[in-house]
Amino acid sequence: MTTDSVLEILDALRCSVDPRTGEAFRKADSCLGDPTVRRALHGLINTLAAPPLPKDVDIPDAVITKACAGLRELGYEPCVVQLVKVFIGSRSIADRSLKGLRAYNKYRGKYTRPVIHAHLIDFHRRFPKLLSEHPAPRQATVHEPWREIDFFQTESFDKLEEPKFDELKAAVLALGLRKQDDRLPAYMVAARANYPRAYEPWVRDEQALLIEAMCYTNDLARLAPLFGRTVKSIEGMGQRLIFESKNQQHKPA
Numbered sequence: 001m002t003t004d005s006v007l008e009i010l011d012a013l014r015c016s017v018d019p020r021t022g023e024a025f026r027k028a029d030s031c032l033g034d035p036t037v038r039r040a041l042h043g044l045i046n047t048l049a050a051p052p053l054p055k056d057v058d059i060p061d062a063v064i065t066k067a068c069a070g071l072r073e074l075g076y077e078p079c080v081v082q083l084v085k086v087f088i089g090s091r092s093i094a095d096r097s098l099k100g101l102r103a104y105n106k107y108r109g110k111y112t113r114p115v116i117h118a119h120l121i122d123f124h125r126r127f128p129k130l131l132s133e134h135p136a137p138r139q140a141t142v143h144e145p146w147r148e149i150d151f152f153q154t155e156s157f158d159k160l161e162e163p164k165f166d167e168l169k170a171a172v173l174a175l176g177l178r179k180q181d182d183r184l185p186a187y188m189v190a191a192r193a194n195y196p197r198a199y200e201p202w203v204r205d206e207q208a209l210l211i212e213a214m215c216y217t218n219d220l221a222r223l224a225p226l227f228g229r230t231v232k233s234i235e236g237m238g239q240r241l242i243f244e245s246k247n248q249q250h251k252p253a
Contacts, residue, residue, distance in 0.1 A: 010045050014038075039134055047121075057111060057119050059087075064123050066190070067103035068130050073191040073198055074098065075232055079132040080120045087116050097231050146243030152218050152235050160216035165226060168213055172197075172227055175206055196228035202237055210234070211241055 012019040016027050027033040032041070067086060071078040074097050085093055089105030098104060107116060124131045160168075179200055181189050191198040206227070213223055220231045227234060 007045065010041065014041055014045065043133060057115060059107065059111075059116070059119050061123065061127075063103060063106070064120065065127075065130060067101060069187045069190040070101045070103070070194075071098075072187050073195060074230055077132065077136045078130075079135045080117060080124055081135065083120055083131065084113055084116050088113060146240040147236075149239040149242045151214070151238060151242055152220055154218065156219055158217040158219045158222060160213065160219075160222060164216060165222075168209055169226055171209055172206065175203065178203075195224075195230055195233075198229065198233075200229075207237065207241055210238060211245075214238055214242075 009019040013032060016032065017024050031037050064083070067083060068078040071082070071086070074095070076082065083103075084090075086098060086101060086104050087107045089099075089108045093099070111119075120131065121133065124133050177197070177200055179188075181192065184192075184199065188199045210223075210227065213226060217223065220234055223234045223238075224231045
């Protein structure tokens, strides 16, 4: 049986057609209605239909591994499609923090999107735990009302002078780390190379320091290095603290 004939059968199943009789059937009446089965079917079709892996593609495994670690630092679970967008600097990327990755736009104009995709699929097959082929299934959305706090989106202000910055920085460092590097997975350790307090729980003392710092500035680019955390982490905790403070003020005495 040739690859083309196998693809013909698989494509018929994908289109809810019985390849033996040519009759249509309802996906709900078969295992093909299961999202996991459908993803596996699409993956098999893409694998068989994919062109041969291009030769002389210089995208080292180390670059891919670091890019995956960088995405995890920012709260993403890296997958092939997402990493392709990072490598080519896709305009469809909405999260500006992704543009800070060293791998962002690294291969734009050097390799085409299909070539990079094929190369990353090969990496995924060798290291499936580092890079997923497909995005993780979406979980039910958790209501987080503090995300509506626009403190960091309003007009920027920065009155945090160097002496105060150094004072706050020393206080953050004095907190120490509860999660030591020798007890963390490799990707968390790698994240701490750029963000020393990555994956560290927010203790009350650190929250108090963040509240104090926000009295001086709402510039996330200054707050992130001060606390050794990602912009996303600072923004989320800052919004939550403001939201909780407002709720406390409106509670009856």
